[in-house]
Amino acid sequence: MALSAPGTPRSNFATPRRLGNSRTPGLVNRSAQNTPKSQFTTPRSNYATPKSKRVESTTSTPECFTNVTLETPVSSSRNRSSKDKPDEVSNLTVAVRIRPMNVKELDCVGATDIVRVRGNDLIIRTQPLGSSSTSVDHIFQYDHVFWSCDESNRIYSTQEDVFMTMGKPLLNSAFHGYNACLFAYGQTGSGKSFSMMGKHSYDNLDIDTDQYSGITPRFCRDLFEQISSLDKECVATVEVSYFEIYNEKIHDLLSCGTNANRTPLKVREHPVWGPYVVNLSVHTVKTYKELRTWLLLGNKNRATAATTMNEKSSRSHSIFSIELCICDGSKDGDMGRRSRVSLVDLAGSERLGNSHNSEEKIREGVCINKSLLTLGKVISALADQKKNQFVPYRDSVLTWLLRESLGGNSLTSMLATISPASTHLDETLATLRYACQARSIVNRARVNENPHDRLIRELRSEVERLRALRQDYERNSLSTSSLILINDSNSDELDELRNKLTETENRLQEAQRSWEQRFMETKETQMRELAEAEKYKAELESAVRVMKTASNEISLSPYKTNFLEQLEGVLTEEDARFCENDILDNIKNWCCKNGLICTFNTDSLIITDPVNRRQSFLPLSKLNMAGFENISDFVESLMWTEIKKPPKKLGKAEIMASMNQIYQALAVLQPPDNENNLGLLFARVNKSLQSFEAALLNNAKSNANSKTVTFNV
Numbered sequence: 230m231a232l233s234a235p236g237t238p239r240s241n242f243a244t245p246r247r248l249g250n251s252r253t254p255g256l257v258n259r260s261a262q263n264t265p266k267s268q269f270t271t272p273r274s275n276y277a278t279p280k281s282k283r284v285e286s287t288t289s290t291p292e293c294f295t296n297v298t299l300e301t302p303v304s305s306s307r308n309r310s311s312k313d314k315p316d317e318v319s320n321l322t323v324a325v326r327i328r329p330m331n332v333k334e335l336d337c338v339g340a341t342d343i344v345r346v347r348g349n350d351l352i353i354r355t356q357p358l359g360s361s362s363t364s365v366d367h368i369f370q371y372d373h374v375f376w377s378c379d380e381s382n383r384i385y386s387t388q389e390d391v392f393m394t395m396g397k398p399l400l401n402s403a404f405h406g407y408n409a410c411l412f413a414y415g416q417t418g419s420g421k422s423f424s425m426m427g428k429h430s431y432d433n434l435d436i437d438t439d440q441y442s443g444i445t446p447r448f449c450r451d452l453f454e455q456i457s458s459l460d461k462e463c464v465a466t467v468e469v470s471y472f473e474i475y476n477e478k479i480h481d482l483l484s485c486g487t488n489a490n491r492t493p494l495k496v497r498e499h500p501v502w503g504p505y506v507v508n509l510s511v512h513t514v515k516t517y518k519e520l521r522t523w524l525l526l527g528n529k530n531r532a533t534a535a536t537t538m539n540e541k542s543s544r545s546h547s548i549f550s551i552e553l554c555i556c557d558g559s560k561d562g563d564m565g566r567r568s569r570v571s572l573v574d575l576a577g578s579e580r581l582g583n584s585h586n587s588e589e590k591i592r593e594g595v596c597i598n599k600s601l602l603t604l605g606k607v608i609s610a611l612a613d614q615k616k617n618q619f620v621p622y623r624d625s626v627l628t629w630l631l632r633e634s635l636g637g638n639s640l641t642s643m644l645a646t647i648s649p650a651s652t653h654l655d656e657t658l659a660t661l662r663y664a665c666q667a668r669s670i671v672n673r674a675r676v677n678e679n680p681h682d683r684l685i686r687e688l689r690s691e692v693e694r695l696r697a698l699r700q701d702y703e704r705n706s707l708s709t710s711s712l713i714l715i716n717d718s719n720s721d722e723l724d725e726l727r728n729k730l731t732e733t734e735n736r737l738q739e740a741q742r743s744w745e746q747r748f749m750e751t752k753e754t755q756m757r758e759l760a761e762a763e764k765y766k767a768e769l770e771s772a773v774r775v776m777k778t779a780s781n782e783i784s785l786s787p788y789k790t791n792f793l794e795q796l797e798g799v800l801t802e803e804d805a806r807f808c809e810n811d812i813l814d815n816i817k818n819w820c821c822k823n824g825l826i827c828t829f830n831t832d833s834l835i836i837t838d839p840v841n842r843r844q845s846f847l848p849l850s851k852l853n854m855a856g857f858e859n860i861s862d863f864v865e866s867l868m869w870t871e872i873k874k875p876p877k878k879l880g881k882a883e884i885m886a887s888m889n890q891i892y893q894a895l896a897v898l899q900p901p902d903n904e905n906n907l908g909l910l911f912a913r914v915n916k917s918l919q920s921f922e923a924a925l926l927n928n929a930k931s932n933a934n935s936k937t938v939t940f941n942v
C-alpha cells in the first residue's frame with residue numbers, strides 16, 4: 230500500500246481529531262449511529278463473513294466505550310460550480326468502494342469485517358492493541374461510498390451504480406469540452422482493476438457484456454451512444470491511446486511490439502499543451518467495436534505478475550486516454566471543442582517485506598512506491614491551499630503526466646478501493662486518509678475552445694437568456710394588461726431588458742463579424758503567400774529548364790549536370806517544405822551534421838552517403854520513426870544501394886573551364902532590364918553559380934579525397 234511505503238510521511242495523510250458532538254463526541258453510544266442493519270447482513274457469496282465472526286465484530290465492544298475519531302476535516306468547503314459557467318472550479322470528487330472479503334481473508338483466523346457505511350460516511354472500527362474494552366470508530370466522509378460486499382443486499386453498489394455516479398458525469402463534461410480524469414487508487418487486490426475494467430479485465434472475457442463490466446468499457450460504450458445521438462451537423466472524432474508506467478518507464482500498450490522488446494517512451498513538455506508522451510501511438514476509432522479491439526489489445530499487453538496478495542496483480546499504472554473533438558457544422562465558423570479523458574488504473578503497492586521476493590520485484594515495488602509517494606506529496610501540497618507550496622509534479626512520471634488532472638484544467642474524480650478485512654487495517658486507514666486529503670484539491674477546468682469561440686458562445690447564451698426573459702415579461706404584461714395597467718417600474722424594467730438585449734445582440738454580431746473578418750484575413754494572407762511561392766517556384770523551374778537546354782548545346786562537363794541537379798534538389802525540397810514536417814526537418818538536420826545529403830521529392834525521401842557511396846530511397850508513406858530510439862538508428866535501418874558511378878574528381882583548371890562555359894551560357898540568357906522578376910532570378914542563379922564555383926575550387930584545393938561540396942543557394 231502506498232502510504233506505508235518506507236519513508237512515506239504518515240502525518241501527510243492522517244490528521245485525526247477528537248471532537249465532541251454526536252458525529253464527533255469523544256464517547257458516544259454506538260446505537261445512536263443508527264446504522265442500517267441490513268448493511269451488515271451476512272453475504273451469501275464466497276466472500277461472506279461467517280456469522281460467528283460477524284457477531285463478534287458487532288457485539289464485542291460495550292456500546293458506551295466506543296471512541297469516535299472524525300477523520301474528515303470539518304472545515305473542508307467543497308466547491309461545485311454550475312456546468313453553465315465556463316470555468317468549473319471544483320474539488321476532486323472522491324468516492325470509496327469496499328469489496329467483499331475474499332476467501333483468504335475469510336480463512337484467516339481472527340479476521341473481521343471492520344467497515345460500516347452510513348450514507349456518505351464510512352466508519353472503520355478498530356480495536357487498539359492491549360485494550361479489550363474500548364474500540365475506536367474512525368469516521369470518514371466522502372462524496373460517495375459504494376458498499377459492494379454482498380450482492381443480495383439492497384444497498385449493494387453494482388458496477389453500473391459506480392459508473393453512473395463516477396463515470397457518467399465525466400462523460401457528460403467531456404461532451405461540453407472539459408478535460409476529465411478518473412483514477413482508481415488502493416491497496417493491491419482491493420478492486421481497482423475490477424472497478425475500472427471489470428471482473429475479467431486480464432482474461433479479456435466479456436469485458437463489456439456482463440454485469441461486471443467496469444467503468445472504462447461502459448464509458449466507451451456510452452461515448453459512442455451519445456455521439457450517435459448528436460445533431461446530424463455535428464462531427465465527432467475519437468482518438469485513443471493506452472500506455473502504462475512500469476518501473477518509471479512508459480510503454481505504449483497499443484504498439485504492436487512484444488512485451489520483451491518494447492522501447493520505453495519519453496515524456497516532453499509542450500509550452501502550450503503541457504507534458505506529453507513522445508511517439509505514443511494514437512488511434513482514430515469510428516465505432517465502439519474498433520475502440521474495444523484496442524482496449525483488449527492494451528489489456529493483454531499490460532504487465533502483470535503474481536504477488537502473494539493478488540494472483541494477477543497489475544504491477545503498472547495504466548492510463549487509457551480518449552480525445553474527443555466535436556465540431557458543430559450548424560454554427561458558422563465553429564472550431565470545435567476538444568476534451569481529453571484519462572481513465573487511470575494505478576498499481577497497488579504493499580510493504581516490500583510483505584510480498585516481494587526477487588530483486589526485480591523489489592525494484593518494481595520501489596518504483597511503484599516512488600510514483601505513489603510522489604502522488605501523495607502532490608496531493609498533500611495541493612490540499613494545503615494556505616501555503617503557496619511547491620508541487621513536485623516532476624518527481625515521478627505519473628504525476629508529471631497527470632499534472633493537469635491534479636489541480637489543473639480537468640474535472641477529476643478519485644475512486645479509492647479498500648478491503649473490509651481487519652487484517653488490512655493499516656493499509657485501509659492509509660488509503661482512506663489519502664482519499665480524504667485528495668478531497669481538498671481544487672481544479673479549475675475550462676472548456677477547451679478558441680477564446681473567440683468562447684466569447685461568441687457566451688454572448689449567444691446571454692442573448693438566449695435575455696430573449697427568454699423578455700418573452701416572459703411580455704407574456705405576463707399581456708395577460709395582466711386587461712386587468713391592470715403596467716406600472717412605471719414594470720415598464721422601466723422591460724425597457725432596460727430590451728436595451729440590454731439589443732446591446733448584447735449587437736456585441737454578438739460584432740464578435741461574429743470580427744471572427745469572420747479575422748478568418749478571411751488569415752485565409753487571404755495564406756493564399757497570397759502560396760501564390761508567391763508558386764510563382765517563385767515556377768520561375769526557378771523554367772530557369773533550370775532553360776539552362777538544361779543550353780547545357781545540351783554547349784556540352785559542359787559532368788559538373789554542370791550535377792549543379793543543375795542540385796538546383797532541382799532545392800526545388801523539390803521547396804515542395805517538401807509545403808508539407809512541413811518535424812520528422813523530415815530533424816532527419817535533414819541530422820544528415821547535414823553527419824555528412825549525408827538528404828533531399829525530398831513529393832513522395833520520397835532520398836539520402837545519399839557520399840563517403841560510403843550509397844544511397845537510400847524511402848517512400849514518404851513508409852516513413853515511420855516509431856520504434857527507433859534516434860535518427861541514427863533510423864538511418865542505419867534504411868535499405869541502401871551502392872552508387873555505381875562516383876563523381877569524377879576534377880582539377881582546378883577543369884573546374885574553371887566548365888564554370889566559364891556555364892557563365893557564358895548564362896550571359897546569353899540575361900533577361901532585359903524591365904523584367905524585374907526574371908532579373909532577380911537571374912542574379913540569384915548567378916550568385917549560386919559563383920558560390921558553387923568557389924566551393925568546388927576550395928574542395929579541389931583543400932581536401933583531395935572529399936567528394937562532397939557544400940554551398941549556399
Ligand SMILES: Nc1ncnc2c1ncn2[C@@H]1O[C@H](COP(=O)(O)OP(=O)(O)OP(=O)(O)O)[C@@H](O)[C@H]1O
Binds near residue numbers: 331377415418420
Ligand atoms: N466489488 C467487487 N466485487 C467482487 N469481487 C471483487 C470486487 N472488487 C474486487 N474483486 C475481486 O478481488 C480480486 C482483486 O481485484 P482487482 O484485481 O481489481 O484488484 P486491484 O486493486 O486492481 O489489484 P492490483 O493493484 O494488484 O492490480 C479480483 O479477483 C476481483 O474479481
